[in-house]
Amino acid sequence: MKILYIITALAIGLFVLWIGTGTQTAETVTTNAQSSVQFDIKVLLIENATKISFKSGDDYRIINCKTTEVTGAIGGDNFINISIDNNSIKGGFRNYNARHVILQPVQEKPFAINDNQTYRGCLELIINPDNKTMMVINKVSLEDYLKGVVASEMPSYWESEALKAQAIAARTYVLYIQSRFGKNRKWDVKATQANQMYKGMRSETMRTNDAVDATAGMIMSCWQQDWQVFPAYYSSVCGGHTESTENVFGDSFETLRGVDCPWCRMNTKPSLFYWPDAVYDKKTISDNILAKYPALKELGTIDRIETAKQSIYSGGLARTTSVKLTGSTGKTGFLRGEDLRLTVDSTGTKIQSTCCTIISLKNDVLFISGKGFGHGVGLCQYGAREMARQGNTAKQILDFYYPGNRIKLLY
Numbered sequence: 193m194k195i196l197y198i199i200t201a202l203a204i205g206l207f208v209l210w211i212g213t214g215t216q217t218a219e220t221v222t223t224n225a226q227s228s229v230q231f232d233i234k235v236l237l238i239e240n241a242t243k244i245s246f247k248s249g250d251d252y253r254i255i256n257c258k259t260t261e262v263t264g265a266i267g268g269d270n271f272i273n274i275s276i277d278n279n280s281i282k283g284g285f286r287n288y289n290a291r292h293v294i295l296q297p298v299q300e301k302p303f304a305i306n307d308n309q310t311y312r313g314c315l316e317l318i319i320n321p322d323n324k325t326m327m328v329i330n331k332v333s334l335e336d337y338l339k340g341v342v343a344s345e346m347p348s349y350w351e352s353e354a355l356k357a358q359a360i361a362a363r364t365y366v367l368y369i370q371s372r373f374g375k376n377r378k379w380d381v382k383a384t385q386a387n388q389m390y391k392g393m394r395s396e397t398m399r400t401n402d403a404v405d406a407t408a409g410m411i412m413s414c415w416q417q418d419w420q421v422f423p424a425y426y427s428s429v430c431g432g433h434t435e436s437t438e439n440v441f442g443d444s445f446e447t448l449r450g451v452d453c454p455w456c457r458m459n460t461k462p463s464l465f466y467w468p469d470a471v472y473d474k475k476t477i478s479d480n481i482l483a484k485y486p487a488l489k490e491l492g493t494i495d496r497i498e499t500a501k502q503s504i505y506s507g508g509l510a511r512t513t514s515v516k517l518t519g520s521t522g523k524t525g526f527l528r529g530e531d532l533r534l535t536v537d538s539t540g541t542k543i544q545s546t547c548c549t550i551i552s553l554k555n556d557v558l559f560i561s562g563k564g565f566g567h568g569v570g571l572c573q574y575g576a577r578e579m580a581r582q583g584n585t586a587k588q589i590l591d592f593y594y595p596g597n598r599i600k601l602l603y
C-alpha cells in the first residue's frame with residue numbers, strides 16, 4: 193500500500209509541479225505521463241458501514257495495506273458479505289486479519305457492492321477508530337471516475353458540447369480538491385453533492401462517456417501568481433447572474449468572479465427557475481444553526497434572521513451573501529447566505545438558492561420569491577446547455593463561465 197501512496201503522491205507532485213510553471217509545454221507533460229503517472233481518485237462511498245455485500249465476477253486480489261501481503265480469491269456470480277469481526281475485516285467465511293484492505297479485480301473488471309451498484313477500479317475498506325464501522329472507498333482512475341460523475345451531474349441527452357464542458361469542469365474540480373485536501377485524509381472526495389455526484393458505472397451512458405473520452409486529460413487553470421488548478425465549481429441554475437466565490441465559499445480565484453448569465457432563463461422550466469416559498473420553524477432553525485456553529489451559542493436562542501449583505505444584479509436578481517443573526521441574549525452574529533441555506537435545508541431542494549427574500553416572523557422564517565437552483569458559482573449548467581444549443585463549443589462555454597481560464601492537457 194505504501195507503494196500505492198507513493199505513486200499517488202508522485203502523481204500529485206508532478207501535477208502540482210507542472211501547474212506551477214506556466215511555460216512548460218504539453219510535450220513535457222506527456223513525457224511525465226508516459227512514465228506511468230496515473231491519476232487515481234479515492235471516492236468515499238460510505239463513511240461508516242457495518243457491513244456490505246461484494247461481488248467480483250473476476251478473480252480478485254486481497255491486499256493487506258499494512259503488511260502489503262497479497263492473497264488471491266476466486267470471483268463468481270454470488271455476493272459475499274463483508275463485515276467486521278474482532279477488529280478485522282472479514283469477507284464471507286474468511287477473516288482477512290487486517291483493518292485496511294484493498295480488493296482488486298485481477299483483470300480490472302467492474303465489481304459490485306450492495307444492490308448491484310457497479311464500480312470500476314478497486315474497493316478499499318478501512319475500519320474506523322470506533323472498531324464497529326468501516327469506510328468504503330472506491331479507488332478509480334480519474335477518467336473512469338469522471339464517467340460516473342458527468343452521467344450523474346448532467347442529463348445524458350443534453351448537447352455534447354455542454355457535456356464536454358461539464359467533464360472538463362468536473363476534472364478540474366476534483367484535481368483541485370485532491371491536491372488541496374487529499375493529503376490529510378484517506379479519501380479525496382465524497383460521492384455526494386458535498387463534492388460531485390458519483391454513482392459509478394450504473395449511471396454511465398454512451399453519450400456522457402464520449403464526452404469524458406473526447407476531453408481526456410483536459411483541465412482548466414487560472415492565473416494566481418502562476419497558472420494553477422482551481423475549484424471549478426458549477427451549479428444547476430444561476431438565476432441570471434453567477435456569483436463570486438468569496439461570497440459563497442470564502443475562497444478567492446480570479447476566474448471565479450460572477451458573470452451575467454442570460455442563458456439559463458431561456459431553457460429552464462419556470463417551475464425550476466422560480467421556486468415555491470418555503471417556511472421553516474424558527475426554533476428548529478436556531479437549534480440547527482447552534483449545533484453546526486457552536487461559536488454562535490453565545491447568542492442564546494436565535495430570534496431574528498435578516499439579510500446583511502446582498503449581491504444585486506439587473507433584472508431584479510438579489511443573492512443574499514450574508515445574514516445577520518440576533519439572539520435572545522441581544523448579541524449578534526453572521527453567517528454566509530449559502531451556509532444558512534444548507535443548515536436550514538441540508539438537501540438544498542426546498543430553499544433552492546439564496547436568491548430570495550428572507551423574512552423573520554414571530555415563530556417562522558420565510559424564504560420567498562426565490563430564483564435559481566444551487567450556489568451559483570462558476571458554470572451554470574442550464575446556461576451551458578443553452579449556450580451549446582446556440583452553437584457554442586465547450587471551450588466557449590468554459591471561457592464564458594470561468595473568464596481568463598486556460599485549458600491544459602494532463603496527458
Ligand SMILES: [Zn+2]
Nearest residue numbers: 430453456572
Ligand atoms: Zn445561468
